[in-house]
Amino acid sequence: xxxxxxxxxxxxxxxxxxxVVFLILVAAILGAPYVYEYYxxxxxxxxxxxxxxxxxxxxxxxxxxxxxxxxTAKAKPFAFNPNNLPADQWRQLGLSDKQIATIKNYEAxxxxxxxxxxxxxxxxxxxxxxxRLESYINIPGETDAPSxxxxxxxxVELNNADSAKLTRIPGVGPAFAARIVAxxxxxxGFLSKEQLKDVYGIDAEKYAGMAGQVRVNPARxxxxxxxEVDFEGLRKFPYLTNKQTNAIIQYRLxxxxxxxxxxxxxxxxxxxxxxxxxxxxxxxx
Numbered sequence: 001x002x003x004x005x006x007x008x009x010x011x012x013x014x015x016x017x018x019x020v021v022f023l024i025l026v027a028a029i030l031g032a033p034y035v036y037e038y039y040x041x042x043x044x045x046x047x048x049x050x051x052x053x054x055x056x057x058x059x060x061x062x063x064x065x066x067x068x069x070x071x072t073a074k075a076k077p078f079a080f081n082p083n084n085l086p087a088d089q090w091r092q093l094g095l096s097d098k099q100i101a102t103i104k105n106y107e108a109x110x111x112x113x114x115x116x117x118x119x120x121x122x123x124x125x126x127x128x129x130x131x132r133l134e135s136y137i138n139i140p141g142e143t144d145a146p147s148x149x150x151x152x153x154x155x156v157e158l159n160n161a162d163s164a165k166l167t168r169i170p171g172v173g174p175a176f177a178a179r180i181v182a183x184x185x186x187x188x189g190f191l192s193k194e195q196l197k198d199v200y201g202i203d204a205e206k207y208a209g210m211a212g213q214v215r216v217n218p219a220r221x222x223x224x225x226x227x228e229v230d231f232e233g234l235r236k237f238p239y240l241t242n243k244q245t246n247a248i249i250q251y252r253l254x255x256x257x258x259x260x261x262x263x264x265x266x267x268x269x270x271x272x273x274x275x276x277x278x279x280x281x282x283x284x285x
Contacts, residue, residue, distance in 0.1 A: 077136045082113045093133060099124040109162050113139060121167045123174040150213050158196070159189045159220035169213045171206055186236050188281050189221030198238065218280075226264075226282045227257040239277045244269055258284050 075094025084107065090100045102124035113119055116137040120130045150156070150168050158180070166177035176199075183199045184190060193214050197207050224237065226248070235245045247267050252258060255266075261279050264270055 075132070077133060079136050079138045081139055082119050082137060083107075083139070093136075095125075095129065099129075106162060106164055111162065111164050115139065118164070121164055121174055123163055123178045155213055155215045157220075158193060158214050158216050159184065160217070169210050171209050176201060183238065186238050187221075188223065188237075189218075190216045191218050191221060191280055192216055221281065223281055223283045225285055227252065227284060237278070237281070239274065239281075244274070260284060 076092050077094070078092070080089065080093065082103075087097075087100050087104065090103065091097075095103075103122060106122065116134060116139060119125060119133070119137060150170070156165055156169055163174065163177040163181055166172050166180055167174060172180070179199050179201065180196070187195070190196070193211060193216050194207075196202050196210065196214070197204065202210075224234065231245060231249050234240065234248065235242055237245075240248070244267075247269055248264070251267050255263075258264060261275060261282075264275060
């Protein structure tokens with residue numbers, strides 16, 4: 001009996017060697033993640049871009065909860081003409097400094113309030129703000145003010161228009177106007193009005209309703225110096241992914257400055273379609 005059990009439990013040298021190799025492989029597989037983490041420690045998360053996006057969102061919505069709640073609580077409304085109204089009086093009406101800065105920037109660019117509804121079109125003015133202040137707005141000659149709608153044959157130049165002017169386009173409200181301005185900033189300007197279809201929420205149907213009311217001056221676009229821009233500066237360009245952006249930066253570091261678009265063709269992940277889209281937006285100074 002013992003002899004049979006011994007024969008049953010015994011292993012050959014080949015089987016023993018196989019068992020040892022198997023155990024080594026198991027240990028290697030289980031230990032691999034720890035070895036990788038030791039030699040490739042995780043990088044600290046950089047929240048800079050996240051915070052930037054949050055700031056942009058607040059700018060687009062005109063909504064800073066803490067500022068709005070505190071200033072609204074101290075509001076003392078009075079009859080007012082919104083044109084050239086001093087900042088301290090806007091504060092008395094319950095607006096935050098960020099909201100006031102947006103209004104002043106609009107006026108600095110030649111903006112004017114012809115009717116009380118024009119105040120509502122400012123994206124920094126919330127629906128609650130307008131409802132609270134509407135009855136106090138008093139614009140002399142308001143009944144004689146020109147219509148806010150575009151007249152036949154009138155168009156808006158996309159690379160120069162502010163948010164208020166963009167709202168004159170049929171179907172474009174404050175939210176869409178803010179998106180167009182934000183996308184234009186990332187892009188560097190529009191080369192053609194068809195690029196509006198790249199803006200979130202503007203589908204083929206919405207674009208068709210806008211196309212006849214807009215025009216583009218390509219001379220107004222700003223270009224990227226491809227030999228000086230860093231990763232953070234280039235990653236905001238909407239036509240490039242993070243991977244493509246990194247490839248452009250790394251290739252420049254390894255091979256020196258780019259002299260023409262032909263140099264970018266050496267980067268495998270940049271196909272002809274991408275190169276045609278980005279070429280008008282870059283220079284090689």
